[in-house]
Amino acid sequence: MIDYSEFFADRVKPMKGSAIREMFKRMADPEIISLAGGNPAAELFPSDELSKIAGKILMTSPIPALQYGTTDGHPKMKECAIERAKKAGAYNEGDEVLITTGANQGIDLTAKAIINKGDKIIVESPSFIGSLNAFRTYECQLVGVDVEEDGMDVVKLEETLKANPDAKLLYTIPTFQNPTGTTMSLEKRKRVLELASEYNVLIIEDNPYGDLRFKGEEIATLKSLDTENRVIYCGSFSKILSPGMRLGYIIGPAPLFEKIEMLKQVNDVHTPMLTQLMCVQFMKKYNIDTYIEKNRKLYKEKCDCMIDAMNEYFPKGKVKWTEPDGGIFLWCECPGITDVSEIVNKALEKKVAIVPGSNFAIDQKLPSNQFRLNFSSASKENITEAVRRLGEVLTEIL
Ligand SMILES: Cc1ncc(COP(=O)(O)O)c(C=O)c1O
The missing domain is CATH 3.90.1150.10 (Aspartate Aminotransferase, domain 1)
Structure with a gap:
């Protein structure tokens, strides 16, 4: 054996x-x-709508759905991602957009592009297991900061950054956090950005649930408050359309994205074209909101x-x-x-x-x-x- x-x-x-x-x-x-x-x-x-759309794509213009596509995503799918991100104030002129095979891949590739063995990533404790496991594969050190009812404990975050001045990356799910369901207050978001600037760390803002508010007031995304271009914003169609279609996106500074796109090419060449085109048609024909x-x-x-x-x-x-x-x-x-x-x-x-x-x-x-x-x-x-x-x-x- x-x-x-x-x-x-x-x-x-x-x-x-x-x-x-x-x-x-x-x-x-x-x-x-x-x-x-x-x-x-x-x-x-919306299975009836999606089945009609898939049928039409495959009957009338199958080649773009069945042929290889570009790594960064179908241009029309990128427009859809930008449309969603703009609603969250998470897209600025000059930002780069990459369509990913779920937000999970966006988080994984961002870490892959940034993290060396032994590097420190600051994360909320507790946090989303998918991202923690992705980070673990890069042999990094995860440093946890407690989550309070109004999001990450920013006093502890400051202490943690002071104690780990070499930390490179901060990963946060500020809105309807997985697993706690909590949302970071506006004051804390501003403080997180100040601290990230002071200690020079990049931020991954993971926001797959932002559209699913059913109570209270909208709170600005970190990306919309970021004046230094240090936030990489991860969005997803999993919780607003279908997780099986595996459609996510990341938005952020162009110089980072050159590398991330190369890593995606190695990883899976591109996100499946059929589901990208289905999403484009769904957003064109129906009101996703x-x-x-x-x-x-x-x-x-x-x-x-x-x-x-x-x-x-x-x-x-x-x-x-x-x-x-x-x-x-x-x-x-x-x-x-x-x-x-x-x-x-x-x-x-x-x-x-x-x-x-x-x-x-x-x-x-x-x-x-x-x-x-x-x-x-x-x-x-x-x-x-x-x-x-x-x-x-x-x-x-x-
Ligand atoms: C916080 C968080 N980020 C990312 C993901 C992954 O989403 P996707 O299906 O887009 O890969 C999930 C899925 O549950 C999640 O809870």
Whole structure:
């Protein structure tokens, strides 16, 4: 028998698969209600419209969809990305745009272009596991800064930058953060930019949920407040159209993008042309904002439904949770315990999937007394039922 582990590169050996992906394997059981993933509401996918569009493209002008395309993206798709980014104030004349195979790829390629082995990246703690894992493959050092109800703790950020003056990159999800659902205040955004300037770090602003606000006032993106061109903005069509189409984009300073584009060429040559052209036609023929509005309305209903059920079924005073103004997640903490593993396992026995907080931590080996809940994907009936079962588990253990 070959011991394949001997062949793995050192940088890959310590990597652990995402527990969320592992959970997906067990979720083949149709009875499991998942509050675990980050799937948007499938019931709203505009599948009729997209099937007509795909049919028309392939019937009337198939070659651009089936032939190789340019690495930076179809010019019309770039216009669509710019149109979305402009709504977030995230595009300035002279910025470069690259269409990526999901925002995930944009984040990965940006890190690949910037990070040497041992370099430090400052991240929110907790943060999105996909990005943390991408950063880990570059053998960097992740330095965490706590997330508060109004976003990253900027006092800790300053201390962290002081203690790590060689940090190169700051990664943040300021709006409806994954996993906490929190949003960074305007004052903190300004402070983050000041500190980034003082300590000369580049910023990746990851904003896949920005369009999904269902409460409160819009807050300016970091990119729109940035006067020094140090923000690389990552957008995505995953949560506003379809994650399976794998369409994301990054926007930022041209000199960086020359390298990033070369890395994308090596990686996958270009993002699939068919889904790019489908998105272009969708945006031309239909009003994507009307579609997004439907998502916002449904997510508000689902979020309210989850919070109502938590108030009803969770043991009183034993669990704290965030109440997001948008996005698809909320974050729970059980102050009386140190580790939610038993809760997660018992919930799974009752056929409810949730994700333990350790997944989103810098050091995934440490226990966590927190867990993440997703409210976009399950039906309202299933959300109530899953929270009821989870409430039984929490009552028993806490
Ligand atoms: C914060 C964050 N960034 C990026 C992504 C990746 O999005 P995409 O599907 O565009 O790769 C996700 C997906 O869940 C996310 O939560």
